[in-house]
Amino acid sequence: MVQQMVQQFGSMSVQNNWSSLWGQEGVNLLADRNIKTKTVDIVPGQDTRDCNRNVMRSTLQKVPETASLLQKSRLPFGLLIHPFCDYENIPIIQDRTIVRCRNCRTYLNPFVRLLDQRRWQCNICHRVNDLPDDFLVDPVTHKLINYPLDQPELSHATVEFVASVEYMVRPPQPAAYLFVFDCSAHAFHLGYLPVMADTIYSCLNSIPGDTRTMIGFIGFDSRIHFFNLGDKKPQHMIMPDIKDVFIPSPESLLVNLHSKRPVIEHFLYKTLKELFNHDGVSQPVAVDSGSAMGSALSAAYEVISSIGGRITVIQATLPSLGPDGSVLANREDPNNRASNSSNTAQLTPLLNPATDFYKKLALDCSEHHVAVDLFNLSPTFSDLATVGQVAKVSGGSVFYYGATGANMATNPGRVLARFSTDLVHYLCRNIGFEAVMRLRCTKGLSIHTFHGNFFVRSTDLISLPNCNPDNGYAMQISIDEDFKDFNSVCFQAAVLYTNPAGERRIRVHTLNLPIVSTLSDVINFADQEAITAMLCKMAVDRSMSSNISDAREAMINAILDLLSTYRNVAPYEASYGLTTSYSTRLLPLYISALLKHTAFRVGISTKIDERVYAMERLKSLPICHITTYIYPDLYPVHTEFNPFAGEYPKPVQLSFANVDRNGVYLLDTYECIYLYICKSVNHQWLSDVFGVTQWAKIPDDGDYYSDGGDPKVSKTSRYSTHHNLHNDSSNRLPATPTSVTPLPRLDNPTSMRLNAFIDYLMSSRPLMPHFFLLREDSRLRYSFLQYMYDDRSESAFSYYEFLQHLQSQLKG
Amino acid sequence: MGFTFAAFSYVFALILDAFLIFFAVFHVIAFDELKTDFKNPIDQCNTLNPLVLPEYIIHITFNVLFLFAGEWFTVLINIPLIAYHVYRYIHRPAGMSGPGLYDPTTIMNADQMSRATREGWFKLAYYLLSFFYYLYGMISSLIAV
16 A cells, blocks of 8 residues: 555646645655655745745635634644845835825735725725825826726735835934954954955945945954044054943944045955054964953944944854953853753753843844844854844844854864855845834734744834844734634735835735635645744744753644644544645654754754754744755755756755665755765766765865864865965964865866756855765764754654654554 | 731731732733833833832731731732742743843733733732731731730
8 A cells, every 4th residue: 555655646746736735635644754755835826916925924824714713723823924035026116105004004905905996995904095196196107097906006915115204213324334343362263354354345345335334343352442443544442441331432433434435445454454463473462362242242332323223243252251241151061062962951041041131232222223143153152042132132143153063163264265255145135224024914813922033012013123135034823803704814014124225115015815714724725834934933932931842842742733633624534544634744744853953952962052043043044944944955966957957956855765875965954065975976977076086085074073172174275275374284373264165166067067056055045054075984974964854863763753653642 | 905916917918918909000001001002112121120029028028927927827828929929030031130020022922911911910809809808807806805
C-alpha cells in the first residue's frame, strides 16, 4: 500500500492537485517521508486587488465565523505583515483628497461596497460615507471619470498616498544617521574599523536622503570619543567622564552630509584609520579594553533626539563601564553550555534581559523617533538578550556575526567581507522615518498579541521610529463577535512615514478574507507556512516567559490538536495511518524541524547569543524568508540546471538518504550556505569548479578550524591575492576582508552555472549568508549534518519517528 | 466591652482598606484608559508602577496587626491575597530596575491586559467585601465583653 501511495504522490501533478487543493483529499503522512518534494503547492493567481502574499498573509485563508469555530479548529489565527517590502508598481496618489471613513478612519479600498456614484460603505465599521467631489476627476485631464473602479484606491490592494499637512505633527524630519562604534582594543583586533570606514565612504553617494541629510560619528572604548565635524578639519574630542556625559558642541556632532562632505570624507579616510594607526604602524594607540557602550548610546540619543533618525551601533564586546544597568556581566559559562542546553529552566533567565537600561533607552528613543540598529561583531558572549532590547523596542534590526564557525575568531576574512556587504545593503536600503503603523480590522475582530521589533503604543497602533524593507511583523487576531451575516472580513495596515526625501507618505495594504461556517473549510484553507511562522513566534514568547521545554511541548500539542481535529472532520479518511488535510501536510515536518532549530533545540550545546539571535530572527523575519530559515533547502548542484534561463536545481528534503555518494550539495539555511562535496564526485566537475584534480585538494573550511580555541590563520587568505600583509603570522593583528565565497570563478559552463546559482541565492536575501565549503571528511562536517532535520540525531527524533510518536500520542 | 487591640486593628484596617479600594478603582480605570487609547502605555506604567508596592505594604500592615490581635479567621481569609501578591512580585518581568510590575513593552498584549483588568475587578470586589467584614469585626469586637 505504501508503494501505491508513493506512486499516487509521484503522479500528483497539476490536475490531481486541484482536488487536493479544494480539500477533498487527506494526506497520509506515514506514506511518504519526502512529502515536501513530492507534493506541490499551487499558489492562487493574484490580480492587483489581492494583497501580495508576501506583504500581508493570514494563517487562515478563510476565517471561521465564530470564536467557537476557531477554538474548535485549534489553529492560530493571525496576520503576517511585511509592510515596507520593496516591490514595484505601487500606485502613488497625490493632489487629491485622501478618502477615509469618517467614523473609523479606514482608507478607501477595493473591498468597500459602492452604493452609487457618490456613496460607499466602509467594510471595517459599516458606516456609509460620501465620496468627495474630486474623486471622480482625473488629476491630469481634469475631466470626469465614468468608471470609478479604475481609480487606484478601488483597484489595488496596496496604494501609497502623499500625505498633506494634517498628517504631520511636526515638519518632516531630515534623514539623520548617527554611527556609534566600538573603538576599543577588541575592535582593533577584529579589524572592522577600516572596513567600516571604507564602506561608508563608498556609500556616501547612495545613502537615502535629500539635501538636508545629516550624519555623525561617536566612538567609545572606556571613554567616549566625539568627532566635531563642524570645522574645516575633523576634531577628535575625548570625554573621560562616562557616568555623567557632557556633550561638547552638539550641533557640530551631527552635520549636513552635503555641505560638510570634505570634512566627513577626511574623517572616514584619515581620522578614523589613524585612531589605531599612528605613524603608519598598525598598533593600538592605547591598550584600552573597556567598553562604555551604555554611556555612548545615551550620548548618541542626546545628540539625535531633537531631530529623530537612526543610530547604528557597532558592538565588539560586552559593555563593561558606564552608568548603572548598562554594565553587563558574563552570564554564560561556556563550560556549562552543554548542561545548560538541557536544563531549560536555567536557560530562561539568560533569554531575558539582565537589566532594563537598554530597554528604557529604546523607549526614550522611540518617543523621539529614533531607531537603534545593532551590529554585533563579538565572537564571545555579548549578552544579546539584554543589549538587543535596544533594537527590539525601538523598531530597529539586529545583525549578529558571532555564530559558531561563522564568527570573527574562526574566519575573520570572510566575516569582514560579509559585514562590509551587509553594511552596503544596510546603508543604501530604503528607509522611512518617524513612522507608525495601524492595523484596522473589521468590527468584531481585535488584535491579541504583536510580534516583531517595535513599541506597541495602543491597541492597534505600533510605533516604528524607522521602518525598513527587511523587517516583518505579525499579529495574532482574536474573534470577539459572530460573523454570521457577513461574507468577508477585512484587514487594513496603514504605515504613515516620512520618506528620505522629506515627504510624508502613507502606504496602505488591504487584505480581504472570506468567512466560512464549517470546520473542514477552515482546515482545508489553512496556510501551513504562515501557521508555522506564527507558531514559532508564539513559541519564542513561551520560551521567554516560561521555558524552552514548555515551548517545545506547546508546538507538539499544536500538531496533535490539528491531527485529532482532522479525525473529527474527515473520520473516514483519518481511519488509516496518520492523516491530515492537504493544506496542512507540511506542518509536522516544519514543527519537527523547529524542535531541532537553534532557537529551540535542547541537549546540543548552543551559544546563548546564537539562540537569542535565532529567536529574534524567528520573530522579525518576513514571511518570504522565514520558511527557508525554519526548513533549509538542500540543492543537489551536481545535476543539470541552467540558472541563466531561470532554471534552478530542485531542492531535496533534509535527509542523508537523499545525499548521493558522488554528489555535491548546496545547503541554504538562509543565514549560511554550505557547499558539501562527497567523496566520489566526478573529477571533471572538480577540475571545472575548483581547478583541482584531486578531491583532497579542495580547500575545506574545516582544515584550519580549531574548536573554540584560538583562531588560526584566516583560511580564505589563500584565495585572495591582494590583501594579506600581516595575516599569516599572528592573530594579534587585525584581519582584513576577503571575498564572501571561496569559490573561484573559472571560465567554463559548470563553474559559471554554479556561481550564478549561488549569486542568485545570495541576492535573494537582504543579508549575506556565511559561506562554508566542506569536504565529506571535513572537521566541520557536523555543522552540515545538524541540518539533516529529517534524520535522527542523538537527542531528537527523526521525522518518521516524530510521526510515529504523534500517532501513538493520538491513540493513547 | 472596651477598646481592645483587636478593635483598634479593625479600625485601622477599615481606614487602610478604604485606601486600597481607591487603589483598585484607580487600577481598573487605568487599564480601561489603556484599552481605549486615552493614555500612552509608558506614562501609564510610570503612574501604576510606584503604586504597586505601597498597596502590598498597606495590605500586609493591617494583616500583621490582625496577627498580633489574634484575629485568626481574618488573617486566614487574607492569606490567599498575600500569597498572590508575593507570587506576582516574584514573577514580575525580568530585569526591571525600578519597583513595580508593569512593563510598557508587554503591557499591550491582550493576555496581560485582560489579566490586569480581571485582577483589578477582583481586588475591588475583595476589598469592598472585606471593608464590610472589617466594619462588622470592629463593631463586634467593640461590643464584645
